Amino acid sequence: MSHHMIKGKVFVVGDNIDTDQIIPAQYLNLVPTNPEEYKKLGSYALCGLPDKHKARFVKDGEFKTEYPIIIGGKNFGCGSSREHAPVALGAAGTKAVIANSFARIFFRNCIATGEVYPVEITKEDLNKELKTGDEVEISLERNELKVIKTGKVHKLKDIGDVKEVIESGGIFSYARKKGMIK
Amino acid sequence: MTITEKILAKASGKKDADPGDNIWVSADILMTHDVCGPGTIGVFKREFGEDAKVWDREKVVIIPDHYIFTADEMCHRNVDTLRKFVKEQGIKYFYDPGTPSYSGVCHVTLPEKGHCRPGEVLFGTDSHTCTHGALGEFATGIGNTDAGFVMGTGKLLIKVPASMKFIIDGELPAGVTAKDIILRIIGDIGVDGATYCAMEFAGSTIESLSVEERMTICNMAIEAGGKNGIIAPDEKTIAYVKSKTKKPFECFKSDKDAKYLSVKQYDASKFVPVVAMPFSPDNVKNAADMKDFKIDRVYIGSCTGGKIEDFKMAAAVLAGRKVKVKTFIVPATVEVEKAISTEKIGGKTLVQIFEEAGCDKPAPPSCAACLGGPVDTFGRCNNDEICVSTTNRNFPGRMGSKGSQTILASAMTAAASAVRGKITDPRDV
Ligand code: SF4
Numbered sequence: 001m002s003h004h005m006i007k008g009k010v011f012v013v014g015d016n017i018d019t020d021q022i023i024p025a026q027y028l029n030l031v032p033t034n035p036e037e038y039k040k041l042g043s044y045a046l047c048g049l050p051d052k053h054k055a056r057f058v059k060d061g062e063f064k065t066e067y068p069i070i071i072g073g074k075n076f077g078c079g080s081s082r083e084h085a086p087v088a089l090g091a092a093g094t095k096a097v098i099a100n101s102f103a104r105i106f107f108r109n110c111i112a113t114g115e116v117y118p119v120e121i122t123k124e125d126l127n128k129e130l131k132t133g134d135e136v137e138i139s140l141e142r143n144e145l146k147v148i149k150t151g152k153v154h155k156l157k158d159i160g161d162v163k164e165v166i167e168s169g170g171i172f173s174y175a176r177k178k179g180m181i182k
Numbered sequence: 183m184t185i186t187e188k189i190l191a192k193a194s195g196k197k198d199a200d201p202g203d204n205i206w207v208s209a210d211i212l213m214t215h216d217v218c219g220p221g222t223i224g225v226f227k228r229e230f231g232e233d234a235k236v237w238d239r240e241k242v243v244i245i246p247d248h249y250i251f252t253a254d255e256m257c258h259r260n261v262d263t264l265r266k267f268v269k270e271q272g273i274k275y276f277y278d279p280g281t282p283s284y285s286g287v288c289h290v291t292l293p294e295k296g297h298c299r300p301g302e303v304l305f306g307t308d309s310h311t312c313t314h315g316a317l318g319e320f321a322t323g324i325g326n327t328d329a330g331f332v333m334g335t336g337k338l339l340i341k342v343p344a345s346m347k348f349i350i351d352g353e354l355p356a357g358v359t360a361k362d363i364i365l366r367i368i369g370d371i372g373v374d375g376a377t378y379c380a381m382e383f384a385g386s387t388i389e390s391l392s393v394e395e396r397m398t399i400c401n402m403a404i405e406a407g408g409k410n411g412i413i414a415p416d417e418k419t420i421a422y423v424k425s426k427t428k429k430p431f432e433c434f435k436s437d438k439d440a441k442y443l444s445v446k447q448y449d450a451s452k453f454v455p456v457v458a459m460p461f462s463p464d465n466v467k468n469a470a471d472m473k474d475f476k477i478d479r480v481y482i483g484s485c486t487g488g489k490i491e492d493f494k495m496a497a498a499v500l501a502g503r504k505v506k507v508k509t510f511i512v513p514a515t516v517e518v519e520k521a522i523s524t525e526k527i528g529g530k531t532l533v534q535i536f537e538e539a540g541c542d543k544p545a546p547p548s549c550a551a552c553l554g555g556p557v558d559t560f561g562r563c564n565n566d567e568i569c570v571s572t573t574n575r576n577f578p579g580r581m582g583s584k585g586s587q588t589i590l591a592s593a594m595t596a597a598a599s600a601v602r603g604k605i606t607d608p609r610d611v
Contacts, residue, residue: 016373016462020576025553025580028217029249029256031263033224033328050578074375075374078407080553080577081309083221083325103407105309109325161204171331171339174231180206181335 011067018079021048042091072099077106090115120157187378201344210302216246216305217373238337245288277410286515286547289485296427316396318415352450360395361592369466377407387450458590470607480600484552487572492593499597506603510561
């Protein structure tokens, strides 16, 4: 992963977005490591959101989203350990999820796969402040998110001690770098 | 040190393991199933090569259970991928659908077949792997990439979790079960109340519970965000494990001066039957307070509520009564399936009791509608049904269609609710 600057439209969701909403169980017959099925997973990303969400994350018949950034609330990615969840988001073209907090396995799977950056917000509830379609610019070097329209800058939390794993490109490259595996 | 820290220290070959430490631990068992197995195998082959061998063919346990009884071709293909892999690798423990070795739900199969032992480290590509902490081991769910790593190396880099202690003392009132205890705790701390933490359960109430009931508690640690649930092994645990396996094991328990992030105490004698209303496991209400809430169906099954004891409790409520709504019975495993046709209450087998009460014929063991799955899955909510279920999750769409609603309850509360067609405290039937 090397996108230290991420720019684009945000897709805003609420608290406790669980893995069934990110990728409903009926699509778990798709195997993420098969390229064709990987692509298909992207087309279903976030299709389990309740119908009150008017905007669709990925439009019918498409494989990619127009929103590279998801803004969530508390406990994003709770529920199952399915790696299909970060993979579906990554396959759809999501670069980062910014949320107040993440569920553990989802967070870990983001890092292990290198599919998306899971970044926490320091204080404010960005999902109340931003609307789907707003444009932002994220710097993972400065740990900042800037809202383009207003110019307002929000502090993001440093990703912490897993940074080394992410920077190496996931658990396998990290272990190779450390001489753990060949 | 806590029991979790002791097990992780041992598994990493260190004297201590402090919360926050990132350590490499050795796995004793890696479990995978039909939903995450093919992807895990994909990662394993991509990273270690087409001809690579798993680190230990006796320690990789493969249990297809999620999408078994479906016409979906992709699901069949996924099980075939597992079969091929098992053959090529010489994997010793594989519970193959359609053969006498088939078992059913992975988390009930693992302890039944002796794969869970105190003091060990068990990784599984399923979030409810935390179930097995009930046997005094460190067990946690991981993704395909991490599992592919374990498959090749037998090791994984993990962060030692801080422990939260839940002490539950006192006698549980009649009608109140392990499911009510864990729902109550989740209601208390919230669905992210234990994120990244070990949830350690102790106290006289926990000691009084059977091993199966303890599994129900640890099963739902993930519903509070926990990394693992754990209960120190005692004579009951040891007797249970020895009845399933001859392998030696080591029992650990927390030191008196172990450090906890928090300690919470509960008086079990004040507990009542509860339900978690849609759409979150922490939306917990007393069952009695929801008694006018109409429901469309009841589902008794899954790794949380589809074990022998769950069906015994359900049958005790249903004996001599009739259900008002469609009631699905899904034994978790073949062993549970056998038991419900041999175990008796008042001279009748559990299966007879369910039949006379008007429940649907028991389905073959699998995860079935617990997680929705393909549209032809047994018991799946395909419309806007409201279902009282003994499963563990009720986020939108969990049991099928987005418009359906799941209400989590114990087997007793589920059975009582089936009798009235409304949410019901089992003491009120
Ligand atoms: S029964 Fe439900 S919760 Fe348990 S492993 Fe199967 S799908 Fe998961």
